[in-house]
Amino acid sequence: xxxxxxxxxxxxxxxxxxxxxxxxxxxxxxxxxxxxxxxxxxxxxxxxxxxxxxxxxxxxxxxxxxxxxxxxxxxxxxxxxxxxxxxxxxxxxxxxxxxxxxxxxxxxxxxxxxxxxxxxxxxxxxxxxxxxxxxxxxxxxxxxxxxxxxxxxxxxxxxxxxxxxxxxxxxxxxxxxxxxxxxxxxxxxxxxxxxxxxxxxxxxxxxxxxxxxxxxxxxxxxxxxxxxxxxxxxxxxxxxxxxxxxxxxxxxxxxxxxxxxxxxxxxxxxxxxxxxxxxxxxxxxxxxxxxxxxxxxxxxxxxxxxxxxxxxxxxxxxxxxxxxxx
Numbered sequence: 001x002x003x004x005x006x007x008x009x010x011x012x013x014x015x016x017x018x019x020x021x022x023x024x025x026x027x028x029x030x031x032x033x034x035x036x037x038x039x040x041x042x043x044x045x046x047x048x049x050x051x052x053x054x055x056x057x058x059x060x061x062x063x064x065x066x067x068x069x070x071x072x073x074x075x076x077x078x079x080x081x082x083x084x085x086x087x088x089x090x091x092x093x094x095x096x097x098x099x100x101x102x103x104x105x106x107x108x109x110x111x112x113x114x115x116x117x118x119x120x121x122x123x124x125x126x127x128x129x130x131x132x133x134x135x136x137x138x139x140x141x142x143x144x145x146x147x148x149x150x151x152x153x154x155x156x157x158x159x160x161x162x163x164x165x166x167x168x169x170x171x172x173x174x175x176x177x178x179x180x181x182x183x184x185x186x187x188x189x190x191x192x193x194x195x196x197x198x199x200x201x202x203x204x205x206x207x208x209x210x211x212x213x214x215x216x217x218x219x220x221x222x223x224x225x226x227x228x229x230x231x232x233x234x235x236x237x238x239x240x241x242x243x244x245x246x247x248x249x250x251x252x253x254x255x256x257x258x259x260x261x262x263x264x265x266x267x268x269x270x271x272x273x274x275x276x277x278x279x280x281x282x283x284x285x286x287x288x289x290x291x292x293x294x295x296x297x298x299x300x301x302x303x304x305x306x307x308x309x310x311x312x313x314x315x316x317x318x319x320x321x322x323x324x325x326x
Contacts, residue, residue: 001204002026002064004090006050007071009037012096012153015192016069017043019200030059053081060089067092067203074123079130083137092144092204097131099151099214100124104265108186111270112149112212120261131212138210146202147212151269154290155192156297157304160226162255165298166311171231171238178315180245180259183224186266190217191290194283198271201278208277216269217283223263229288233295241319251318 001024008017008029017040020027028044039045048059050072068090073079079095086093101124102110103117116131118124137143154160161167170177198215202208221229224240231238245264249256275281298304 001066002028003203004028004030004060004063004065004068005071006030006069006073008043009039010071011155011158012150012192012195013069013071014040015155015196016199019193019196020203023200025200025203028063028065030056050078051081053085056085063089065090067094069094069096069203071096073130075126076129076133079133083134083143087141087143090144091206092146092209093134094146094148094202095130095134097127097147097149097212098124099149099216099267099269100262101128101131101149102267104262104267106265106267108266109268109270110214112214112273118261121257124261135210144206144209146205146208146210148199148202149212149214150195151188151190151214151216151267152263153190153192153195154294156290156293159230159294159298160189161230162258163308163311163315165305166308166315168230168234168295168298169305169307170312170315171234171236174236174239176239176241176315176319177227178243178248178318179223179227179240180243180248180264181223182242183227183240184222185264186220186268187223187226187263188216188220188267188269189226189287189290190215190283191285191287194285197283198274198278198281201281202274205277211273211277213274213277214269214271215274215281216271217285217287218269218271219283219286220268221287226287229291230295232288233291241322243318243322247322248318251321252314 003025014037021042030046032049033047046059048055101116103115116128134145138145167177195215245259
């Protein structure tokens with residue numbers, strides 16, 4: 001099977017690239033030559049910017065693929081360009097959407113047929129518009145689309161909370177850290193290697209055409225537990241301060257948008273549809289292990305331990321404003 005990844009070296013896609021190659025897929029990566037991780041051994045690499053259709057056409061030549069995955073399509077304009085590039089060139093086009101597209105609060109567990117909508121987050125609305133355009137192309141012209149909606153997927157480099165390593169630094173210095181709401185809302189974190197096992201099983205799967213799937217862990221955690229697992233991995237007991245998401249949004253619109261449009265609501269996902277198409281799918285990496293991997297990666301190189309003074313000041317202002325007694 002011959003597969004093209006547009007991107008292929010990101011948090012999620014890097015694990016999918018490695019597993020695809022391990023399973024004998026002939027993988028081609030199309031990117032600009034700027035990679036956050038080393039290019040996987042065994043992949044063919046073509047250099048072109050997907051936002052430059054003529055350069056992409058020149059790089060691809062007459063090549064055709066069993067599946068094309070665009071990891072970096074975010075807007076309807078992006079998918080419109082992909083439609084023009086890949087009509088007649090691929091047996092499957094996989095669009096990477098987002099589970100933040102589900103309208104919240106949602107009935108739990110969330111299934112793929114749940115309503116979509118996000119009044120708070122423009123990113124999610126753009127992904128929804130992309131899905132709508134691609135499904136129209138599927139129904140009107142038979143364009144072979146499969147939609148995948150990752151939820152909160154991470155690797156060792158990616159801390160799951162706003163502020164990233166700045167939060168771990170605060171924990172280790174004994175400073176309080178902010179958890180939105182009362183910390184008891186439910187959340188799902190998926191290790192990128194678990195995601196890859198479900199994702200690669202969809203590639204070249206013609207039963208998946210015209211279908212949407214989320215791929216997540218079955219482990220459900222509270223946000224308090226997420227912070228506590230990270231603190232344990234970092235060797236400290238974190239001092240948690242709970243702040244309403246609306247209050248956080250009043251101080252920082254970007255942070256607030258990601259909370260009010262997504263993370264402040266409880267989620268859990270029903271992966272039974274995915275398992276009907278990929279029967280061997282199982283998420284096996286608990287976040288307790290993932291937290292240890294995250295901290296170990298950051299501890300391995302001081303250059304990875306970036307602390308943002310502006311964020312520290314923001315955290316302190318919010319804590320002072322809510323009048324917390326630490």
